[in-house]
Amino acid sequence: MKNRLSHRSQNISYSQTIEMAAKSRHLKNKGYDVINLSIGEPDFSPPKFILNAAKKAIDENMFHHYTPVSGYMDLKEAICKKFYRDNKIEYKPSQIVVSTGAKQSIINVLLSLLNKNDDVIIPSPYWVSYLQMVKLCESNPVIISTKIDNNFKIDPKQLEKSITSKTRLIIFNNPCNPTGSVYNYQELSTLVNVLKKYPKVMILSDEIYEYISYSINSVTSIASFSDVYDQVITLNGLSKSFAMTGWRIGYIGAPEWVAKSCDKIQGQMTSCTNSIAQRAAIAALESSPDRIKYMINSFRKRRDLVLNMMNEINGFQFNIPDGAFYIFPKISSFFGKNLHGKVIKNSDQLSELILDNTYISTVSGSAFGNDEYLRISYASSESKIIEAFTRLKHFLN
Numbered sequence: 001m002k003n004r005l006s007h008r009s010q011n012i013s014y015s016q017t018i019e020m021a022a023k024s025r026h027l028k029n030k031g032y033d034v035i036n037l038s039i040g041e042p043d044f045s046p047p048k049f050i051l052n053a054a055k056k057a058i059d060e061n062m063f064h065h066y067t068p069v070s071g072y073m074d075l076k077e078a079i080c081k082k083f084y085r086d087n088k089i090e091y092k093p094s095q096i097v098v099s100t101g102a103k104q105s106i107i108n109v110l111l112s113l114l115n116k117n118d119d120v121i122i123p124s125p126y127w128v129s130y131l132q133m134v135k136l137c138e139s140n141p142v143i144i145s146t147k148i149d150n151n152f153k154i155d156p157k158q159l160e161k162s163i164t165s166k167t168r169l170i171i172f173n174n175p176c177n178p179t180g181s182v183y184n185y186q187e188l189s190t191l192v193n194v195l196k197k198y199p200k201v202m203i204l205s206d207e208i209y210e211y212i213s214y215s216i217n218s219v220t221s222i223a224s225f226s227d228v229y230d231q232v233i234t235l236n237g238l239s240k241s242f243a244m245t246g247w248r249i250g251y252i253g254a255p256e257w258v259a260k261s262c263d264k265i266q267g268q269m270t271s272c273t274n275s276i277a278q279r280a281a282i283a284a285l286e287s288s289p290d291r292i293k294y295m296i297n298s299f300r301k302r303r304d305l306v307l308n309m310m311n312e313i314n315g316f317q318f319n320i321p322d323g324a325f326y327i328f329p330k331i332s333s334f335f336g337k338n339l340h341g342k343v344i345k346n347s348d349q350l351s352e353l354i355l356d357n358t359y360i361s362t363v364s365g366s367a368f369g370n371d372e373y374l375r376i377s378y379a380s381s382e383s384k385i386i387e388a389f390t391r392l393k394h395f396l397n
Contacts, residue, residue, distance in 0.1 A: 012132040016367035020351070024361040035380070035388040038361040040177060040326065042379045044243040044295055046280075053283035057276050067272040070263045071098030071251070075278050078285040083253050086210070086289065087221040089234060091253040097262045098281075100273050102208050102237040102250030104266070107133050109204055109233050109252065110169075112261035114139045118168040123154045124369035125328060127177045127206070131369070134171075142167070143369060148319050148330055152179040156190045163194075169202045170195070175209040175219060178368045178375040179328045180303075180321020182213055185220045196227040202258075203232045208250075209324040211241035211289055214300050219323070223253070230255055240324075241292060242284050247277040299325050302378040302385055309389035314397050325379040328365070332372035340395070347371050358391040 020038035028034040045051075057063045070076065076093040083089045099105040106129070114120065114137040122130050123144045134141045144162050146152040159170075175182045183191075195203060205222045213219050223232035237250035252262065306327055310316050317330040334344045340357060344350050347364035351374060354360050365373030378385055 034359045036361045038363045042243040054280040057279035063275045069267040082285045088224045098251045101248040105250040108262035119166040121170040128367045152181045160194045171204045173206040175323025180324045182322040192225045206235045213323040249281045306378045
């Protein structure tokens with residue numbers, strides 16, 4: 001019975017992205033031609049050299065047992081080299097923890113840092129699980145709202161106004177899911193000038209979409225600013241950039257005291273990450289980012305295709321995403337209108353109506369903290385994108 005569940009369990013909700021993906025699969029299994037634009041999963045396979053590294057590890061017959069909780073030492077060394085090469089951040093292996101996906105890395109950090117009623121600043125729109133994980137820790141999400149007119153970016157005044165004596169952590173996502181926004185060096189430096197005044201406020205910098213950027217400049221890491229280096233936990237993983245979602249490899253670089261706590265918590269929860277996936281991760285991280293350029297170029301081409309087709313749909317307001325593989329159009333112009341016999345009141349209704357009538361799966365903006373929007377993923381083939389947006393145009397126009 002529900003009343004026998006813990007308050008902690010009852011205080012959080014299911015992931016709406018996972019729920020929409022499940023609904024899509026259900027309709028597909030019933031024979032409908034569903035195009036899933038709800039889930040953030042590349043449609044590529046991992047690069048061949050990564051698959052070969054996994055096969056080699058199996059054939060060597062040496063990597064079938066428990067590994068150290070925080071990961072193989074040579075993997076952690078590879079992560080340190082990657083951080084220095086790509087992000088200009090110096091970490092030692094003792095500051096690295098490898099986990100079963102970036103999700104586990106995040107909850108390890110939150111459980112390490114948060115107490116009941118601590119405040120956690122989260123810019124909105126935000127990835128769906130940030131809010132729920134903070135609630136799971138019985139802490140208080142403090143939301144900073146952003147606007148499409150400013151490319152969904154917070155400014156220093158907003159940040160400073162949100163910090164109080166109860167603030168323990170800010171969760172920062174760059175490039176951002178769901179908006180595709182990317183903070184440049186100058187924008188980050190203005191936020192750093194605020195954060196360095198509050199050395200007890202920690203910063204969780206989620207950089208899982210780091211390589212999926214369409215700017216000529218690489219994505220800047222907050223930890224590369226020496227003034228806040230000791231405050232930052234840098235989060236990354238292999239799911240998005242290397243198309244390795246099911247391999248479940250996430251990792252952090254952090255102050256050693258945070259890394260030790262995450263190691264301890266993970267040791268009691270899941271122990272080590274899959275040993276073969278760790279061996280493949282070494283090959284991925286030691287490779288040049290140029291080896292996955294073909295994927296990034298494809299995502300850029302798909303983004304441009306989506307932008308062109310969005311212009312043909314009445315009622316969508318959108319900006320140009322600079323990273324990740326999502327677009328986050330404002331759809332509030334549909335609210336209060338009768339659409340095919342149903343008056344639209346919110347983004348949940350519009351998303352459901354689109355799925356039921358066009359078999360296109362999206363995610364309502366309410367899941368990301370802003371009900372006036374939809375998240376649409378373009379991590380799908382060009383042919384499916386064209387078909388999906390053709391259906392959307394006919395239905396919504």
